[in-house]
Amino acid sequence: MADAGSSKRKPKGPGLEGDPLGNLVMTEIGIIAQLSGTLFESVLPDGMTRAQYGVLNHLLRMEQDRTIGELANSFQVRQPTMSSTVRKLEDKGLVELKHDPEDRRIRRVAITEAGRAARQAGLAALGPLYAELMEHMSEEELKAILPTLTKMRELLDERRPE
Template sequence: MAKARGSAPKGPGLAGDPLGNLVMTEIGIIAQLAGTLFESVLPDGMTRAQYGVLNHLLRLETEETIGELASAFQVRQPTMSSTVRKLEDKGLVALKSDPEDRRIRRVAITKAGKAARQAGLEALGPLYAELMTLVPEKELKAILPTLTRLRIILDERRPD
């Protein structure tokens, strides 16, 4: 059900909900809204999952197995295999044999993959610029350490 235009946004929970629930609900809502908006401005044919894999490999400066990527993104291995296959078909990643164990194949970002990630970042530029006019840079910088700390805490408590 769409929110009535002009009505005030509702809070993240119900009166009396524990603070933890309010925080986690707000994060979940933001993640859903941001993800949908994010994907709407990515270059044609690139999904949020594909951009995420490219960004992950570059951010960590690593090559990972499909299993490691599936674990990092908390998806099933067949789901990650499909994402990697689509990236490979586009020439954005390559599967390379592990030098220590030839049976293991690692996902490596290609030059085209780096360029695609950069194109995605550039496509997101106007969106980020607009958001920066709505939420001052000072406020965003102030909440970033807390968000990072929450991410680390949640990452350490992933279910097996």
């Protein structure tokens, strides 16, 4: 008798018949996030985690240093969790903690040149995955869904619990 967990049968869709459309969409996004995150982490260099890559990417995207509290809020994790992630990045020389020039009691997380390089190495490692994706979805398809995904992210971000 086969183990139920090892079954290769594919589900019919992201939900059950009669589920609201919103549930189907959010379930599909959740599944995609889990699958892509696991695959993404499997190719990151030097034992880097998704969380660590995410912090590096966030610091570059925001174009400013952030406090651990601000990072924790952005990633919707508890401050001790973010402190641990930042400490590991600091140990690797990928970020540094700097005193805020306005208030020396505040320390801000700043990405280092090594952190920029590590983020670029992560991006390069993802190249083959992106190339494979492009074999199955055209550039036009991906460009077409991006505005909808961005709009959904913005709507969800506005409703995040504080």
